[in-house]
Amino acid sequence: DAGVIQSPRHEVTEMGQEVTLRCKPISGHNSLFWYRQTMMRGLELLIYFNNNVPIDDSGMPEDRFSAKMPNASFSTLKIQPSEPRDSAVYFCASSRYAGGTRVQPQHFGDGTRLSIL
Amino acid sequence: DAKTTQPPSMDCAEGRAANLPCNHSTISGNEYVYWYRQIHSQGPQYIIHGLKNNETNEMASLIITEDRKSSTLILPHATLRDTAVYYCIVRVGDQGAQKLVFGQGTRLTINP
Numbered sequence: 001d002a003g004v005i006q007s008p009r010h011e012v013t014e015m016g017q018e019v020t021l022r023c024k025p026i027s028g029h030n031s032l033f034w035y036r037q038t039m040m041r042g043l044e045l046l047i048y049f050n051n052n053v054p055i056d057d058s059g060m061p062e063d064r065f066s067a068k069m070p071n072a073s074f075s076t077l078k079i080q081p082s083e084p085r086d087s088a089v090y091f092c093a094s095s096r097y098a099g100g101t102r103v104q105p106q107h108f109g110d111g112t113r114l115s116i117l
Numbered sequence: 118d119a120k121t122t123q124p125p126s127m128d129c130a131e132g133r134a135a136n137l138p139c140n141h142s143t144i145s146g147n148e149y150v151y152w153y154r155q156i157h158s159q160g161p162q163y164i165i166h167g168l169k170n171n172e173t174n175e176m177a178s179l180i181i182t183e184d185r186k187s188s189t190l191i192l193p194h195a196t197l198r199d200t201a202v203y204y205c206i207v208r209v210g211d212q213g214a215q216k217l218v219f220g221q222g223t224r225l226t227i228n229p
Contacts, residue, residue: 033216042221091160093160105166
């Protein structure tokens, strides 16, 4: 079975440019998560969706960051304008969620390594 | 979510059992214990989770103490490919706490 697919794997761009990261969750999963990992801050959640609806975006660092999930099989994380401090590895994860107290494990993609010059 | 404490690093010989401890003394009755690992340059990988009973799957075993204040992840026959950072996470199993809060984890090195 295909896992979570992220693209691109690597992105190098200049400060001020728009960056779009893409994620395809595992088929049948209805929760999607965006994380960011840096040496200084570790792995931190940015935003997550249930059934394509954003539930918690409290981890989004500032208004330059936005995320969308137009359908169950695709999500984007956009940074505009980008800054050098946005350089990090960005991970997407998905899981099944049916409500209640039993939360299913999250499955992660291999990430996008973003470098802003 | 309850805070967890893990040793920053551990070493284990290949073929031996690797036992990774985690303290979660403030865990609540409805909080699960989850373990993930992150191999270099890859995304985190789910290993196992439990509430109060010991659990075992094809990857590992999870031993939770009776008072639930600590747990141990056991890799029964460690291989070089098990070298990774291992994260112990506790969280409530409801929509308000779907998010995972990763600490610094334990960097496990398997030596030949």
